[in-house]
Amino acid sequence: DGGITQSPKYLFRKEGQNVTLSCEQNLNHDAMYWYRQDPGQGLRLIYYSQIVNDFQKGDIAEGYSVSREKKESFPLTVTSAQKNPTAFYLCASSIIGTSNEKLFFGSGTQLSVL
Amino acid sequence: AQTVTQSQPEMSVQEAETVTLSCTYDTSESNYYLFWYKQPPSRQMILVIRQEAYKQQNATENRFSVNFQKAAKSFSLKISDSQLGDTAMYFCAQTQGGSEKLVFGKGTKLTVNP
DSSP, X not given: OOOEEEEXXXXXXXXXXOEEEEEEEOSOOXXXXXXXXXXXXXXXXXXXXXXXXXXXXXXXXXXXXXOOSBTTBOOEEEOTTOSOOOEEEEEEEEOXXXXXXXXXXXXXXXEEEO | OOEEEOOOSEEEEETTSOEEEOOEEEOOOSSOEXXXXXXXXXXXXEEEXXXXXXXXXXXXXXXXXXXXXXTTTEEEEEEOSOOGGGOEEEEEEEEOTTSSOEEEOOOEEEEEEO
């Protein structure tokens, strides 16, 4: 079945450590996104990519980095510069140029600080 | 900056009754898309309904319908014959900058009581 796979489901970060969240899709979608969800805050866009080897900052990109070396993969690295990384992270993908069809979401990664 | 406002942090409804969730948005764009997403306790994001701004007809999906008032920038969700499985967080979202990026509201926690 086609879909988006996020791993791991739970992740713990030590202070000063970089951690990477995985996102893989087999939907052949061009665009991929990373959102952060905090309680009572809704979802906020971190980074997005519409084509391989290209990505743009979203509303809260500071302390995060991404890469898009393959169409299927869009990993997110939470760097030590992100001082409040505890949150639920959602990856999504979509087709471009089809009258804004819906986003397909992964099942998320809960990141916590030790 | 575009904003999406959900003024009801929490709501409850009795099983089989009807409930309406409110959403207002702010945009200067002439064409955009509006969405309602459901997030049950599993935290998987599920698309409930989608509305294209240039279509005057309100979208309907089974028990879910919207009241889209473009001039008032209002996009409310009506759930008829509420079921226990409708218990979830509901997020209103709008496309941003003519792209597939979404701006989300902070959500409404809906509880359906037996």
